[in-house]
Amino acid sequence: xxxxxxxxxxxxxxxxxxxxxxxxxxxxxxxxxxxxxxxxxxxxxxxxxxxxxxxxxxxxxxxxxxxxxxxxxxxxxxxxxxxxxxxxxxxxxxxxxxxxxxxxxxxxxxxxxxxxxxxxxxxxxxxxxxxxxxxxxxxxxxxxxxxxxxxxxxxxxxxxxxxxxxxxxxxxxxxxxxxxxxxxxxxxxxxxxxxxxxxxxxxxxxxxxxxxxxxxxxxxxxxxxxxxxxxxxxxxxxxxxxxxxxxxxxxxxxxxxxxxxxxxxxxxxxxxxxxxxxxxxxxxxxxxxxxxxxxxxxxxxxxxxxxxxxxxxxxxxxxxxxxxxxxxxxxxxxxxxxxxxxxxxxxxxxxxxxxxxxxxxxxxxxxxxxxxxxxxxxxxxxxxxxxxxxxxxxxxxxxxxxxxxxxxxxxxxxxxxxxxxxxxxxxxxxxxxxxxxxxxxxxxxxxxxxxxxxxxxxxxxxxxxxxxxxx
Numbered sequence: 219x220x221x222x223x224x225x226x227x228x229x230x231x232x233x234x235x236x237x238x239x240x241x242x243x244x245x246x247x248x249x250x251x252x253x254x255x256x257x258x259x260x261x262x263x264x265x266x267x268x269x270x271x272x273x274x275x276x277x278x279x280x281x282x283x284x285x286x287x288x289x290x291x292x293x294x295x296x297x298x299x300x301x302x303x304x305x306x307x308x309x310x311x312x313x314x315x316x317x318x319x320x321x322x323x324x325x326x327x328x329x330x331x332x333x334x335x336x337x338x339x340x341x342x343x344x345x346x347x348x349x350x351x352x353x354x355x356x357x358x359x360x361x362x363x364x365x366x367x368x369x370x371x372x373x374x375x376x377x378x379x380x381x382x383x384x385x386x387x388x389x390x391x392x393x394x395x396x397x398x399x400x401x402x403x404x405x406x407x408x409x410x411x412x413x414x415x416x417x418x419x420x421x422x423x424x425x426x427x428x429x430x431x432x433x434x435x436x437x438x439x440x441x442x443x444x445x446x447x448x449x450x451x452x453x454x455x456x457x458x459x460x461x462x463x464x465x466x467x468x469x470x471x472x473x474x475x476x477x478x479x480x481x482x483x484x485x486x487x488x489x490x491x492x493x494x495x496x497x498x499x500x501x502x503x504x505x506x507x508x509x510x511x512x513x514x515x516x517x518x519x520x521x522x523x524x525x526x527x528x529x530x531x532x533x534x535x536x537x538x539x540x541x542x543x544x545x546x547x548x549x550x551x552x553x554x555x556x557x558x559x560x561x562x563x564x565x566x567x568x569x570x571x572x573x574x575x576x577x578x579x580x581x582x583x584x585x586x587x588x589x590x591x592x593x594x595x596x597x598x599x600x601x602x603x604x605x606x607x608x609x610x611x612x613x614x615x616x617x618x619x620x621x622x623x624x625x626x627x628x629x630x631x632x633x634x635x636x637x638x639x640x641x642x643x644x645x646x647x648x649x650x651x652x653x654x655x656x657x658x659x660x661x662x663x664x665x666x667x668x669x670x671x672x673x674x675x676x677x678x679x680x681x682x683x684x685x686x687x688x689x
Contacts (some may be wrong), residue, residue, distance in 0.1 A: 226251040227414040231451040235507045245451075246341035251603065254415050271427030272603065288528070298392070298434065299337045304490060304499040305332075307528075308461060308474050313393070317481065318428045318435040320399075320454065323463030328490070328497055330362065332463065333395050335496050336436075336463040345370065346391035350377040350401030350411075369663060376403050379420050382576045391433060396424065397451070398438040399678015403647055418452055426454045429553060435576065438532040454478065459622050471506065472497065486526035489535055504531040504642055507584040514612040517604030521596030522617040522647065523588055524634035529638035536600035541577045551672040552582030553597065554589070561620060569681050571605065592629040594620040595648060598681065610688055613645035618653075624681045628653040640673040648684065649675040 226235045228251055232243040238251050250539045275381060306312050309319075323329045328351070337345040338361055349357060354373050361367045363580025376382050379402050386394055394403065402420040403411035410416070418684055421437070428435040437457065439447050447454060454460050458480045465472040474488035489500040500506060508520065508531055514682065522529065534553075550558045558580055565571040582588055595616040601612050617635045619627040628650040629635075636655075639647045678684050 224253055224255050225254050225415070227416065232418060232453075235312040239471045251659045252414070254413050258572070267540055290302065298340070298343060300336050301341060302499060303501075304488030304599070305336065308476050308479075308486045308488045309459065309483075310479060310486070313434050314458070314481050315392070315434055316406045316428050316432040317458040318425055318437065318456070319459045319461060320437045320439050320447070320457040321461045321463060322386055322439040322441050323465070324441060325639040326398045327465040328492055329463050330397050331364075332474075332497055333397065333438065333489070334360060335364055335366065337371045337395055338364060338369040340393070343370070344372070344389065345393045345395065346372045346374060346386055346389055347395045347397070348374045348382050350374055350375070351397060352558070353647070363494070366529055376601060377403060378403050379423055383423075383568075386427070386431075386433070390431075393423075393434045393436065394427075395436040396438065398440060400422075400440050416615050421453050432677060460606060464587075466528055467552060469492075471500070471585065473586065482525055485524075487530075489585045503528075504638065507586060508642075509533055509583065512514075514609035516609045517600055518529040519599040519603065519610065520615040520644070521588075521593040522639050523590040523593050523614050524533050524631060525590075526633075529634045530586075531592075531638060532588065532642075533644055534596045534600045534614065535581045535583055536597070537577075537579040538573065538601060538604040539577050541575050546573075546575055546604070547579070549578075550580040552585070552587045553580055557594075558597065564620060564622060564624055565598065565601065565681070567683065571602065573601075573605065576605070590629075591619040591627075592617045592635070594618065595626065597650075597685070599684065602688070603687070611646070614642045614648065614688075615639045615646070616648045618648065618650045618678075620681070626650045626678050626680055626684070634672065636675065644673055646674045646676055648676050648687065651679040651683075653677070 226232070227239050227240040228245065228247065230247045231242060231245040232248050235251060238253070241248050241249055295314055297314060299312050300306055302559045321329055321333065334347060334357065337347050343446050347357070352375070356376055357373050358367070372391070374385055375383065384460055395557055399417055399420060400412040403416050404423065406421045407419050424435055424437065427433065436531055439453065440449055459476060460478040462475045462477055463472060464475065468494050470493055472490040474490065475572050476482070476486055478484060478486050489503045490497040491500055521532050521534055524530070533610060548555065548559055548562070558578070562578060566573055580597065580600070594616040598620055599610065599616055617632060619629055621627050633655055636647055642672045676687055678687060
């Protein structure tokens with residue numbers, strides 16, 4: 219029998235230490251070490267062999283030999299269509315066989331519903347859906363609500379990872395879904411399920427199974443109260459893609475982002491609407507992010523932003539009012555508060571627009587969070603509109619970055635932003651004077667001459683030009 223050992227693990231990064239230490243040597247966090255009972259397996263015959271249900275957690279001596287990179291023959295792997303256009307976009311075109319994908323999000327956002335929906339609607343593929351949180355009856359009730367009970371999908375309620383591999387080798391699924399990684403445990407580790415050592419061991423075994431059999435694996439992971447994925451940081455390193463499912467209970471829309479993707483871009487965005495019949499992909503998210511009013515209102519501006527390769531038109535709302543406190547308030551929802559303070563400082567220094575003694579509140583409508591610097595000009599326009607209590611035309615939109623000297627800086631892929639604004643019926647778009655635009659962005663547009671069939675392109679150099687153009 220193997221000797222039982224104890225070790226200390228950092229709850230933030232998963233660093234292992236033989237004794238307790240106050241400060242983690244890896245991540246620098248204080249008082250994050252917890253003691254766990256571990257057991258090292260010493261059997262040499264407990265590794266995974268194709269066709270046998272063994273233990274995936276023990277490393278095997280590799281017989282591979284190094285070879286020159288020029289001698290490696292690359293093969294294009296066909297992607298699996300998930301029958302979900304939003305998920306395909308975020309993954310980079312579909313699901314790669316043998317990949318392992320981690321899906322995280324807060325409770326109630328719809329992680330289990332999304333993967334069950336994918337498992338039930340995918341065509342021509344065998345899916346094994348394993349759950350350690352729900353019973354078979356509960357999963358069947360959700361499938362009936364989705365209206366997708368007739369599918370080649372097997373349901374398994376199990377928490378022992380060895381038993382999951384036994385069934386997987388017998389069924390030979392094309393896709394394996396694990397809900398969730400925090401409920402699994404391995405017999406090689408004596409600690410309880412959900413501990414750092416168990417999560418690390420189970421993730422390593424799932425990775426070896428995915429690469430050894432060519433099965434695509436989805437893993438659902440919980441998140442901590444600060445919004446990061448629960449478990450050791452190595453969990454995010456061993457997977458091929460990390461998807462974050464965001465959503466607010468006050469809104470029916472859910473956002474799927476890729477923070478890591480070895481087979482595609484990480485800036486892509488998928489938007490879903492949570493309905494009683496399941497999650498439905500939103501084809502034109504700009505329409506749901508814009509207000510449905512016809513008249514202009516003070517303190518609002520429309521920004522042409524990009525999320526990955528998808529252009530979005532979002533509404534920026536600002537409220538400027540006299541402060542009743544000695545220190546004026548600055549608040550931002552969906553936007554970086556530090557960048558808001560920087561833009562306010564630029565307005566005061568470069569334009570003489572005094573906001574001292576004024577509260578400034580900023581909100582990105584629709585519950586979306588934006589990191590694109592092209593939203594800067596819309597933020598400035600919304601603050602000016604609210605501060606002067608003057609409504610700018612609701613047919614105007616903005617796409618430029620604001621520098622510390624007050625200059626209007628160009629942003630990338632401005633052609634896509636202009637095309638999206640034109641498609642949604644905007645009449646004018648404000649961009650940087652220095653933006654380099656190809657005239658081939660649309661057949662009916664001569665953008666270099668600032669003439670189009672339905673939209674006027676206004677180039678500005680600094681904030682003074684913005685004030686003149688807006689009046």
